[in-house]
Amino acid sequence: MTKILPIGVLLGVTAVWWLAASGSTIFPTPPEVLRGIAGLATDGTLLRHVAASLYRVTFGYGVAMLLALPLGILMGWYRTAFTAFNPLVQMLRPISPIAWIPLAILWFGVSDLSPMFLVFLASFFPMVLATTSGVQLVEREYLWAAQNFGITGFKLFTHVIIPGALPTIITGMRVGLGVAWLVVVAAEMVAINSGLGFLIIDSRNAGMRYDLVVAGMVMIGAIGLLLDLVMRRLEDLKEVRWRYARGR
Amino acid sequence: MGADVSVKGVWKRFGAGDGEVSALEDMSFTVGVGEFVAIVGPSGCGKSTLLKLLAGFEQPDRGEVLIDGRPVLAPSRRGIMIAQRGSVFPWMTVRQNLDLALDGTPDPDRHQIIAQHVNLVGLAGFEERYPHELSGGMLQRVEVARALVAKPDLLYMDEPFGALDALTRLSVRNELLRILTRDRPTCLLVTHDVEEALHVADRVFVMTPRPARVALVVDVTAPRPRRMSSPELVGLKERILTELGLSAADVT
Known part of the structure; x- marks a missing residue:
């Protein structure tokens, strides 16, 4: 039932799409899109674009993680670090990474670095926030117990604070990767000539190939789903x- | 093993201004080496605050808390607290929990000490389980084993069996008594269950509502194992309940 239901919904939506798009000039039908994907896959363009996007996400997201987790742990544990950094984080966070595109191009030019930078910005803040609150929410009982057994310093972090915050941190990492994947596509639509975002914008510009536009969108959705499954x-x-055990 | 406790003229308040609440006012008592004292009283009477002061998690506003004649300035492995909500680390297996509590013990001894304590609480075979894979009663046994692994001189228990059903509660309690005859740390148990107090303690302190004071001290001399139906314990129970403002007829 849990498998049949989602597949049923997917098939239903595809059917509605097919009916609605038949005879339309502004929306391709499912078979046209499938043919588009097959065409892109056979001549190797699809793989090249997927690889380019994943490569940028890996680096941007990787660097974001390396910086966000330590910063979040510091902000969650040390009151002073929280007071110092939280206003800055809260001010930068609502700025859409898309707004950084002009500056990114100015700083990094037409290179992989600008989309990587935007991916970094997109995934950094959710991960900082999740890590901070994860550390702040470690139950007092556990901290008391650690104190009682004389666990201090580095060991307190590695054995109590970080593992106690880990479920929340992982949720933050999942959210971060989700936004990273959203943003890389947008970043690739400007001043770059590879990646799934480029594929979509190029398919339109170079001959109104809306079948390929939708093919690119379908691929983005599928890979996004896959990434989330890995994070899950x-x-x-x-x-x-232990944190998720209840309620499932 | 064991240590003596001396509480002298201790005051403790929380909050400030109009919201200020006095938890303890001029509280004094002593507990002897290896003695088992149960503290009963109405909810929110400051019993838990008292244990936190003894364990060093809080400091008194006035007065002194002395263990073996020295003031308690911070928590230490000498006095382990078993909290009401439980504090076995859920991200570690039973073995890892005990191992962390053994911090500082030379490696070769650890394995044996862990095995011994796991056996002691009847959890052999569950060493590699995570807490969420255990029942409430088993988890409470892990809590006890972890506390004892640290070889504490004092054991502070804040309604340790409060979350368990009546039957499990009785069996874990009996088990605790059996284990404690071996190590005999000084024990202070906070409970709202008068029968539980009479079942385990050498002395029972009955507290007044907030601000807490010791209203009555009851010596329990009945030999162990105790039968709760014995006339002596029934009499003591009635006396304590009367002190708490209830008559035995209200509860039985």
Whole structure:
């Protein structure tokens, strides 16, 4: 039932799409899109664009993680760090990464660095916030117990604070990767000549190939789903299962 | 093992201004080495505050809390607290929890000490389980084992069995008594269950409502194992309930 239901909905929507798009000149039908994907896949363009997008996400997201997790842990644990950094974080956070595009191009030119920078910005803030609140929400009982057994310093972080915050951190990482994937596509629509975002904008510009536009969109959705499934696997680790165990 | 406790003229308030609440006012008592004291009283009477002061998680506003004649300035492995809500780390297996509590013990001994304590609480075979894979009663046994692994001189228990159903509660309690005959740390148990207090303690302190004071001290001399139906314990129970403002007829 849990498998049939979502597949049924997917098929239903595709059917409605097919009916609605038949004979239309402004929207391609499912078979046209499938033919488009097949065409892109056989001549290798699809793989090249997917690889380019994933490469940028990997680096932008990776660097964001390397910086966001330590900063979040510091802000969550040390009152002073929170007071110092929180206003800055809260002010930069609502600025859409898209608004940074002009500056990114100015600074990094037409290179992989500008989309990487935008991916970094997009995923950095959700991960800082999640890590901070994860650390702040570690139950007092656990901290008391640690104190009682004489666990201090580095060991307190590695054995109590970080594992206690890990479920929330993982949720933040999942959100971060989601936005990273959203933003890379937008970033690739400007001043770059590879990636799924470029594929979409180029398909329109170079001959109104809306079948390929939608093909690119379908691929983005599918890969996004896949990335989220991978992140969900992290939530199944026994070390974090305690937080999610109830209610599932 | 064991240590003596001396509480001298302790005051503790929380909050400030109009919201200020006095939890303890001029509280004094002593507990001897290896003695088991149960503290009963109405909810919110400052019993938990008292344990936190003894364990060093809070400092008194006035007065002194002395363990073996020295003031308690911070929590330490000498006095382990078993909290009401439980504090076994859920991200670690039973073994890892005990191992962390053994911090500082030389490695070769650890394995044996862990095995011994896991056996002691009847959890052999569950060493690699995570807390969320255990029942409430088993989890409380892990809590006890972890506390004892640290070889504390004092054990502070804040309604440790409060979350368990009546049957499990009785069995974990009996088990605790059996284990404690071996190590005999000084024990202070906070509970709202008068029968529980009479079942385990050498002395029962009955507290007044906030601000808490010791209203009555009851010596329980009945030999162990105790039968709650014995006339002596029934009499003591009635006396304590009367002190708490209830008659035995209200509850039985």
